[in-house]
Amino acid sequence: MDSPDPTDPIYRSDPYARDVSAKVVSHTDEGGIVLDKSNFYPTGGGQPGDSGWIDWDGHSLAIATTVKGDTGASVLVPAEPAQVPPIGAHVMQRLDWERRHKHMRVHTALHLLSVVIPLPVTGGSIGAGRGRLDFMMPEPPENRDALEAELNRLIDQDLVVSERWITDDDLDANPSLVKTMSVQPPRGNGRIRLVQIGEDAAPTDLQPCGGTHVARTGEIGRVLFGKIENKGKQNRRVNIALEI
Template identity: 60%
Template sequence: MTRLLFREDAYLREAEAEVLGHTAEGGIVVDASIFYATGGGQPGDSGMIRWTGGRMAIATALRIEGGLIALVPAEAVALPPVGAKILQQIDWARRYGHMRMHSALHLLSVVIPLPVTGGQIGADKGRLDFMMPEPPTDVAALNEALNRLIARDMAVTTRYISEAELAAQPELVKTMSVQPPKGQGAVRLVQIGEIDLQPCGGTHVARSAEIGHVEIGRIENKGKQNRRVSLLLLD
């Protein structure tokens, strides 16, 4: 399995790894990855890798069979050989935007306490889809409540519980479209202060104040029971 360095320390900007192999599509399989692999509505990280005699831009990272991660080159160039030691460097500004937005969306699910049917994370804009038959009547009040939570500078922490424990607490799962992975023995939980706790494998800030000021953008009708709520990072 690939060691998930991005999960051990979301603030790590560069790290070494060894090339384990290549995929048929031209991906670079590594033994440890600082690049977050696409999943849970969060895009894979981009950046650069360097090795003796070469360098390459990385467009994203993907999970593949066997618990491995493959780095996807931005261009079709010669791959580092199997066994090569590489230095991984992520696009930190983009990653940090994802971290801020991901934590902000968790708090959005607190101020709009409805089932979540989908979501997407960007570096400066994200969204959650809610089971919401009628639009909110006071968006300004939601904005105020959300930014008030952010300003409380709550700690964002992680811990693990067993799959059996999660099954006994189904209320922890807010997302109807994406369920926590099964068969791994443990489920990662992300907690923000004492107000939010939910399964999540993504990267987050360490404290809520790092999110900065946000604003709810467009609220779109996405079906009879669903509405899409956009969120913007303003600073």
């Protein structure tokens, strides 16, 4: 199962799409806006929902965040109570690209962090310039600086980041692909997206993920380690930040 469904949301098929036209198909009871196609990523998998603006007929509405609706569609949440475009209106989505791109850089860096520290992941979070993974790590690492250097060495290799698709049965046959204990890949449509870093013959990392990532690791830039926090007898939290 090598290719994605052509009906995949734009943020997945083209994470670099910034300005995208669409049509309003519905409103939620809470005032959210659902479009027929969206480049706004909804909160999920530790990655925050996208923000930005939508424009129509001389109006502009700020979008504070994006969440996933009951059908899986992106629901754009206005920043404040205001006039929303009516159902059927044609709008232009304008992504807060600087914020999204930082999410993409951090998210990809966290994939590489799970390579540098090959331990089970118990949690994680992505921010605009910062992120963290929680590991099943009873003792702190002996050489924090060496881990930071290894992470940046992988980034500097400018590895290709790509995707492939497998079936639920394929994943069941290869359970080691799932690194995150706290979040399981979504199932139900018969296919699962894998994000791959590196070449097909010997990928540096390969794991299920529905988030957005940069196209090559060199785009991440230099990453700095922050605190390594004790989160209980078995867990350590490793914080990283983009060097901006």
